[in-house]
Amino acid sequence: MDKDTDIVRISRVNKIKIIYEDNHLLVVEKPVNVLSQGDITGDKDLLTILKEDIKIRYNKPGNVYLGLVHRLDRPVGGVMVFAKTSKAASRLSEQIRNGTFKKEYLAVVHGKPAPGEGYLEHYLLKDEKANVVRVVSGESDKHGSKKAVLEYKVLETKKNLSLVKIKLLTGRYHQIRVQFSTIGNPLYGDMKYGTEYAKPGQQIALWSYKIEIQHPIKKQEVSFQSNPPDEYPWSLFEWGKD
Numbered sequence: 001m002d003k004d005t006d007i008v009r010i011s012r013v014n015k016i017k018i019i020y021e022d023n024h025l026l027v028v029e030k031p032v033n034v035l036s037q038g039d040i041t042g043d044k045d046l047l048t049i050l051k052e053d054i055k056i057r058y059n060k061p062g063n064v065y066l067g068l069v070h071r072l073d074r075p076v077g078g079v080m081v082f083a084k085t086s087k088a089a090s091r092l093s094e095q096i097r098n099g100t101f102k103k104e105y106l107a108v109v110h111g112k113p114a115p116g117e118g119y120l121e122h123y124l125l126k127d128e129k130a131n132v133v134r135v136v137s138g139e140s141d142k143h144g145s146k147k148a149v150l151e152y153k154v155l156e157t158k159k160n161l162s163l164v165k166i167k168l169l170t171g172r173y174h175q176i177r178v179q180f181s182t183i184g185n186p187l188y189g190d191m192k193y194g195t196e197y198a199k200p201g202q203q204i205a206l207w208s209y210k211i212e213i214q215h216p217i218k219k220q221e222v223s224f225q226s227n228p229p230d231e232y233p234w235s236l237f238e239w240g241k242d
Contacts, residue, residue, distance in 0.1 A: 014053050016046075019079060019224050024088040024217045026050060026066065029226045032077040032203060037068050050082060069093050070101070073174065075189075078105070078208025079226040083216070091216035096171070102212040105166040105176060108205035108233045109185040110197050112162045117153040120179045124148045124172050132192060133174045135182045148172040148179060155239045161188060163237040165209070176206060188233050205233050 009018050017029035028050065030036065035045035051064045066082050067089030083089035095101040122135045123145040136145050149169040156163045162185070166176055177193045180186060186194025189202035207228040215222050228234040 011053050014049050016049065016053065019226060024084055026082040026084055027224045028080055030072055030077050030080045033075055035074050036071040070096060072208055075204045076206045076208060079211050079224050080208065081211055081213065088216040092213065095213055100214060103168045104210040106207045106209045106228055107164050107166060107176060108188040109162050109164055109180050110188060110194065111160060111185045112157045113152065113154055113164065113183060113185045119149060119151050120183065121149045122179055122182060124175065124178060126173055133178045135178065146172055148175045150176065150179060156237045158236045161233055161236060163239055
């Protein structure tokens with residue numbers, strides 16, 4: 001029996017917000033400060049949490065398959081899509097490769113980016129030891145770097161903070177954070193790329209707002225959305241409020 005739902009609900013097992021679920025997809029709202037998948041810290045991660053959730057909710061014996069097809073940084077919350085079958089995972093991964101897996105983010109940045117809308121394009125090089133990314137320029141410095149492109153639009157500005165909508169055209173590590181820091185508008189609460197502004201204890205204001213894909217089995221275009229929490233600095237802005 002198909003387990004279709006397009007009504008946001010909260011899992012009774014782990015309190016994760018389920019945005020959509022059927023036999024092929026599981027779309028959830030990732031909580032902030034939860035890992036997308038396990039790492040050396042050994043902290044509980046969303047992939048493991050969701051596998052346990054499926055096992056309990058559907059009383060499944062043995063191991064549960066759940067495919068991780070994209071990731072969000074640990075401090076970032078919002079919509080994430082998981083595959084419940086290997087066929088769905090393969091087809092979603094292909095959409096990521098060909099650019100039809102579309103991701104939009106909301107961010108609060110310091111100042112107001114100029115112009116108010118446009119594209120950012122940089123070459124990024126990851127320092128694996130320091131776990132940071134830096135922008136490089138010049139052909140000799142670009143060796144090993146990756147091109148990063150995003151489209152943005154400033155939606156509102158209040159108290160020297162701007163709410164920005166971002167469409168990722170490439171999916172590079174820390175891309176949004178480092179690109180906006182490079183143009184002088186670091187994200188609110190970003191202790192890694194905005195140290196001159198960020199204060200200890202602040203939560204980074206970056207949210208996975210919308211994902212648009214082709215359903216891997218049904219083939220129709222589907223869109224999933226998750227709004228940021230109604231707390232500072234998001235609560236400063238009127239955009240998106242009814």
